[in-house]
Amino acid sequence: MQTKTRLNFIEVLIIVIGLPLAIIAATMSYNNWQAHTAHGSVLGIPSISAQQIDTVLCKAQSPACHTGQQLYNEGWRDEIDAGFALAVFHEGSNYGKLPCNASAACISYHKSWADSYRAWFDEIKGPDFVGSGLTTSRAIITKLNPPNAPQYAQTVTTDMATWENQKVQLS
16 A cells, blocks of 8 residues: 655745755855955955065055054955955055055055055945955956056056965065
């Protein structure tokens, strides 16, 4: 004698609702992973330590010397590489030694360097950049459209590669 098994209401709900949600979650997770691991991605944990940031800033005689931990912490909080921020800081204003227009292409001084870093990370994380899917240094720099775009992009890329290889070098 054969018995038929019927699915109860909860089991049907799990199949009808749970399976599509699981597929959506897996897709979103995969897309997030791709954004974090794409070549040139600025997303993820910092590629440079707070101590390296301080070394770079202090060797450059930056007015932001000894603020490496603050820059690092902001990057960590927003999951944006502090190495990218430091490279933008280098090219945009020579680590705060040159005046610059307030824009994402330059970390300009506000009330404090901590406030300046926060404002810059907020802008990069916002809807014009990372929030709209721009997650690589190349895509962000293209959107920034700085006046010296080729040199700007080359300096940022070179700085990031240098620091990622644990070689702190000033140009």
